[in-house]
Amino acid sequence: MSNTAEPVASTPVETPRPKNASSMTAREMMVALWQFVRPYKKTLIAAGIALVFTAGITLSIGQGVRLLVDNGLTGDSSAALAHAVLVLMLLAVLMALGTYARHYLVSWLGERVVADLRKAVFDHIVTLHPSYFETNRSGEIMSRLTTDTTLLQHIIGTSFSMALRSSLMFVGALVLLLFTNLKLSLMVLVGVPLVLLPIVLYGRRVRKLSKASQDSIADVGSYAGEIIQHIKTVQSYTREHDEQQAFGREVEAAFDVAKRRVRQRSLLVAVVIMLMFGAVGCLLWVGGNDMIAGHMSSGDLAAFVFYAFMMGSAVATISEVYGELQRATGATERLMDLLNVEAEIPVSSGTAESGQPASDANGARGQVAFEAVEFSYPSRPDQPAVRKLSLDVAAGRSLALVGPSGAGKSTLLELLQRFYDPLGGRITLDGVDIREMDTGTLRRQIAVVPQQPALFTADVWYNIRYGRPDASDAEVIAAAKAAHAHEFIEQLPDGYNSHLGEQGTRLSGGQKQRIAIARAILKDPKILLLDEATSALDAESEYHVQQALEALMQGRTTIIIAHRLATILHADNIAVLDQGQVVAQGRHAELIEISPLYKRLAELQFQSSELQRPVVE
Structure with a gap:
């Protein structure tokens, strides 16, 4: 639902894309997320330095392997063997330190960015026009705040780092391959497009299925949330079995979508691995023959195989992470759609x-x-x-x-x-x-006392203070007394510290109304709106509520x-x-x-x- 009145704000309202649309590319996703990463550029640069350092050390191990084979394993000098082993150990220590720094910084950045994104989405949600929540289910909105942001946390904190590291490893290994053996390197260059082709072909399909999977998960959450909210009605009409079956259908529908997505991703990874290791096998055969013919040393072959293996692992990792990035584009798109919804009534400037x-x-x-x-x-x-x-x-x-x-x-x-x-x-x-x-x-x-007062899952202090958070304990108690609520509050297990349960389920209808009236009294408004405030109460509760209202209306x-x-x-x-x-x-x-x-x-x-x-x- 959207207001058809003339817009008050000058900014045009952006209409969210349909739920089944998926038009965001990986580049657009990065541009959208950059606004949340930008405040932490120093951390990002430090993580990048650690990433390059770790990749360089890992690639250097190939040269250590060449030294170990040529001067240690196939040589006759114990000192040379010890030297080669020490070089490998030093490289391993440096790689461990670099990996620690990279993992910590990238993980910290992922957690920080997702925390900021969650806050930004929630801060925007609470300013939206009430009509937005009449046409969008709360369960789906919660799914965007939780499931989608959790997925992005994994992507930013883990998968994206792996993709960058694998890309650096791929480029570095390819360069070192060219220096090690030109003929074998040309064979690798011919084979690389064959490996990358499935990634391009399956990428779009995986992205669509990932978006559909996120939407189906949101549907499951929305359905479950609605049933739990109305559990008394469900049980009163003995519809437990029907709801179990209906929820099962929702879960199975989500599973079917997820199954198709997993199948495509698994097929993508399997094809890439098969092609990559098939290419490595061919390289071993050609390189082995060159070594037997004396055209290259055993150390060069070992280094070449190491770099070829690094390239294969990098491509396999990229293909797997690519599927995760496709899921991330769907999650980012859903979150950006929510952030792009314009409030139809201007938001409070916060001057008071x-x-x-x-x-x-x-x-x-x-x-x-x-x-x-x-x-x-x-x-x-x-x-x-x-x-x-x-x-x-x-x-x-x-x-x-x-x-x-x-x-x-x-x-x-x-x-x-x-x-x-x-x-x-x-x-x-x-x-x-x-x-x-x-x-x-x-x-x-303005203060409103509705027929069904909104109480929060917190204690009595919080619920009454909601109208004026800076009120003292004495002012809260005075408001409760004026609302004829102090007596029953004192009889609660922990008095004013008693938690009221979800939506105040631990209180009767009349008690809820008096808590709401105490909140309105504490707010001390100039205008009071009473919407059927006593219509659902028994005679005794109505009497107490009516007495409280008369005091409030003065x-x-x-x-x-x-x-x-x-x-x-x-x-x-x-x-x-x-x-x-x-x-x-x-x-x-x-x-x-x-x-x-x-x-x-x-x-x-x-x-x-x-x-x-x-x-x-």
Whole structure:
């Protein structure tokens, strides 16, 4: 879903590529990742030096092998043998030191880059428009944050280093081969294209299958996450067996894609190894005959075989790593697609500190006005949710919104919080169009108590402080007391240190609501939005929550959505909405007389004798 309103930001919105598209090349992947590697250029240079040093030492071992064969094994001098062995041992020590430095630096760089990438993706996710999460599953987004970044961590920290090392080894061995024996080297040069051809042919196929494999893994994670989130519903309807079978089908589908990918990679590696060692066998046959004929020494042949083997190993490693790099392009593409999604509502500039009370942010009074507001959800552009709606809420007063489902009540709250921008008209706060305000400044002046409060997997302190992280313990406790929550919090196993479980599963509905109210009280907003805050509670819980809400509403501009009319009888003004329009306004007794819709709603909830009863409750 994307907002169809005129874009506020000047930067054009980039539409993400379809999930099954795979157009990023290895070069584009490196360009995309370079922005995260660039801050650590010194580490990269040090790793490169260690890499070149290690490759040079490894190639030098070939000369040590030549000395060992010519002057040691086939010679008659014990001193020459000792000298050759010492040279090999020294080269081995230097190679070990270089390998340690290379492995540590490259692995550190991989971990650091992936950590920065994860933070960048998450920092961007939390700024995206809510509609993005309505059209993209949370499980798939989590897969990009975890599975894809873990794959990149392996690529940057291991595979990429192996590819560079193997490339250097290939070039170095080829140069030394030319100096060792020109005829055999020409044979190698003819054979190299035959070995590289399968890599080029299979590379594109492996890349497509790798992207499909990452997407299928994300599907599995999304499905499992949804079932776990709704586990009580699954068990209540005894659908465990059906979900097991459905999940099994998802897993098998992912396995089938992975199997095709593994088959192609395995075939690629097998063909390269067969061709490479076949070529080495031919070189041994030709070189052995030259040695027998006296055209080259046994040491030269040994060195040549060593370099040819190094070339073969390098090509085999490159072919294997190439498949990993193809997977990395798919993972990088998915992450870059996520990073390239533009926020449709400008992100807060962060001029005010998070958690700063709204009253201190800019001295707002809290007067809200909807002026001829028009709005349609992007997914339903032909069905207006709000039509030329005008409403005023004076500072410190309360407005109740009533009407049938789909009348536009919740839409007004979302527009006021600027999760969407109106297509026509405007919404003002103290006379200022909210589109001209910083979103952070606007939202810091608003607190919401929804029907299903959002609690985090943390302790009571954290959940109440979420509205104002810098609040003291005494302020948190005072807010809990004002919300009628202190008593039950004290009875929890660890009091305020008690963890509430995922989404507050360890609390009842009424307790969750009171925690949410305590959070709103602590935030000390100028504007309070109550969205069916008591509709799902039992009588006793509703009583405590209603008492807490009355305390919270004192001196604050309050907009209430309620289907239960008994909860809004004290509202300063009641607006009756139908099909996105205000059809009537007034107090309860007035609306009974002038609004057939309100009277019908009231008749469904009150006894006929109560309809005429004066509002004194």
